[in-house]
Amino acid sequence: MPHSVRVRFAPSPTGYLHIGGVRTALYNWIFARQHGGKVILRIEDTDLERSTDEAVGWILDGLQWMHLDYDEGPFRQTERFDLYNESIDRLLAAGKAYRCYCTPEELEVRRKEALLKGRPTKYDGKCRNLREGEREGPFTIRFRAPQTGQVLVDDMIRGTVIFDETQMDDLIVRRSDGSPTYNLTVVVDDALMGISHVIRGEDHLSNTPRQIQLYEALGFQVPRFAHMALILGPDREKLSKRHGAASVSEFRDMGYLWEALVNYLIRLGWSHEDQEIFTMEEILEKWSLDDQRKSPSVFDHDKLEWLNGQWMKLLPAEEIAERLLPFLKERGVIEEEPDRNWLAEVVVSLRERSLTLVEMAEKAEFYFRDLEYDQEAAEKFLTADAEPLLERARGLLASQDDFSQEALHGALRAFLEDEGIKLKILAQPLRVALTYRKDSPGLFEVMEVLGKESTLERIEKALEWIRNR
RNA sequence: GUCCCCUUCGUCUAGUCAGGCCCAGGACACCAGCCUUUCACGUUGGCGACACGGGUUCAAAUCCCGUAGGGGACGCCA
Numbered sequence A: 001m002p003h004s005v006r007v008r009f010a011p012s013p014t015g016y017l018h019i020g021g022v023r024t025a026l027y028n029w030i031f032a033r034q035h036g037g038k039v040i041l042r043i044e045d046t047d048l049e050r051s052t053d054e055a056v057g058w059i060l061d062g063l064q065w066m067h068l069d070y071d072e073g074p075f076r077q078t079e080r081f082d083l084y085n086e087s088i089d090r091l092l093a094a095g096k097a098y099r100c101y102c103t104p105e106e107l108e109v110r111r112k113e114a115l116l117k118g119r120p121t122k123y124d125g126k127c128r129n130l131r132e133g134e135r136e137g138p139f140t141i142r143f144r145a146p147q148t149g150q151v152l153v154d155d156m157i158r159g160t161v162i163f164d165e166t167q168m169d170d171l172i173v174r175r176s177d178g179s180p181t182y183n184l185t186v187v188v189d190d191a192l193m194g195i196s197h198v199i200r201g202e203d204h205l206s207n208t209p210r211q212i213q214l215y216e217a218l219g220f221q222v223p224r225f226a227h228m229a230l231i232l233g234p235d236r237e238k239l240s241k242r243h244g245a246a247s248v249s250e251f252r253d254m255g256y257l258w259e260a261l262v263n264y265l266i267r268l269g270w271s272h273e274d275q276e277i278f279t280m281e282e283i284l285e286k287w288s289l290d291d292q293r294k295s296p297s298v299f300d301h302d303k304l305e306w307l308n309g310q311w312m313k314l315l316p317a318e319e320i321a322e323r324l325l326p327f328l329k330e331r332g333v334i335e336e337e338p339d340r341n342w343l344a345e346v347v348v349s350l351r352e353r354s355l356t357l358v359e360m361a362e363k364a365e366f367y368f369r370d371l372e373y374d375q376e377a378a379e380k381f382l383t384a385d386a387e388p389l390l391e392r393a394r395g396l397l398a399s400q401d402d403f404s405q406e407a408l409h410g411a412l413r414a415f416l417e418d419e420g421i422k423l424k425i426l427a428q429p430l431r432v433a434l435t436y437r438k439d440s441p442g443l444f445e446v447m448e449v450l451g452k453e454s455t456l457e458r459i460e461k462a463l464e465w466i467r468n469r
Numbered sequence B: 001g002u003c004c005c006c007u008u009c010g011u012c013u014a015g016u017c018a019g020g021c022c023c024a025g026g027a028c029a030c031c032a033g034c035c036u037u038u039c040a041c042g043u044u045g046g047c048g049a050c051a052c053g054g055g056u057u058c059a060a061a062u063c064c065c066g067u068a069g070g071g072g073a074c075g076c077c078a
Helices: A019-034 A053-065 A081-093 A104-116 A182-192 A202-218 A248-253 A258-266 A280-286 A301-314 A317-331 A340-353 A357-368 A375-381 A386-398 A405-419 A423-435 A443-450 A452-468
Strands: A006-009 A038-043 A072-076 A097-100 A140-143 A150-155 A159-164 A172-174 A197-201 A224-228
Touching: A006 A019, A006 A197, A019 A038, A019 A053, A019 A197, A019 A224, A019 A248, A019 A258, A019 A280, A038 A053, A053 A248, A081 A097, A081 A140, A081 A172, A081 A182, A081 A202, A140 A202, A150 A202, A150 A224, A159 A202, A172 A182, A182 A202, A197 A202, A202 A224, A248 A258, A258 A280, A258 A301, A301 A340, A317 A340, A317 A357, A340 A357, A340 A443, A375 A423, A386 A405, A386 A423, A386 A452, A405 A423, A405 A443, A423 A443, A423 A452, A443 A452
Parallel strands: A006 A038, A038 A072, A197 A224
Antiparallel strands: A097 A140, A140 A172, A150 A159
């Protein structure tokens, strides 16, 4: 049976793109790419109250930023109501579904009662065997769920999971307003779109037996399922907004690289030897759904940050420079486009000490404009004692033609040796003069990137400051 | 409450299917040393876990039984 692999990502556009959502998308995408299959994007917007076009935009942006493309779609379920209705009518005609006149209020009362008495909270079947015209009013359509056997879910991650049909509920498949509901639309779409593998979060595991019943009632072929363990917050509950950042856009805005996020996400529940850093190519080569752990994992910001720091050093400086640009603009550090080659030099000097693009943009600020001296740094290092030394260093630098860091290092070293002074003594005042801070990239690097003119200007300015203090 | 899933350092994980190589390995975080012009990076070392209780076995993190804990689902949401 050489059927092709077809997977789907099926978010509902009711809010931001959750980090768990992109992980699902990521797994599906990798699985498809590994098997030469297709990725279908389907927007599950049957909840007319909560779905918004804005949220659709966020989803599309998020996927694009994560470099997860798709082959078909996006399809919208609201444009496919005819298909769902046809299936519902088929169920009705076959006696596999029936009208239910129970109101939400009635159901709520009975549900609470069942909960109180410790009984399963499923529908009690009141309208299951109604005679024609026995009840009146608005009605929903319920699926007549088989009640006597078992449903086996053959899950690629969790093995075979058995559910008793006595536990199965008569699901509502059509609301009283005529719109179809989730469990029906998923089944119809997955079947009609030829989805071969359904890879989704574990929160859907208990829906799976109901969906299998529907597949069978409709005569559809049941796809393979894989339910991945959820991502938890520090309190071990499903990760959500109240745990802090939970949407892709937030991570993007915090200055994370998509490569790092992908890398982090793939290491949740999976590993390969002692390797921590994975490129997408390596992931495609090494990752397998079969190795996926069953237990949920807690989201660890510290580790993501560390990984991001690694990726900051791994990617070409020109690439980082490109991605740094919006953060520099956002901070108001630059208005015009800086020279790319020069920006790349800035990046090289900062990448060892920046975990995120935001941090890098902050640290880069002194390269672009004059700043106030860090108060503590100025008090400690821009002192009367330091003035003569700084003055002589300025003279030396002024006569220096080669401003490469190697040349600068050599020249300054020789000078200090003559004077019998340790580099340490000059370095800090000079650092504060050039960067306005007490911590910075290496001095000689800074001077090279800054260039002769700015370097001398800044030392001049610092000397003036000392004289005026 | 009912059903289902899960359980190795604080966290992510290796080892569990094929018991001995594991008085449990790696990574993040934390602490200390080294490197060093600052901050970092890097590097070396330290701290730190088989949820618990029974069994089976010469031998159990690994197999069996039980208990406890955590999570998810129970909607005219998806």
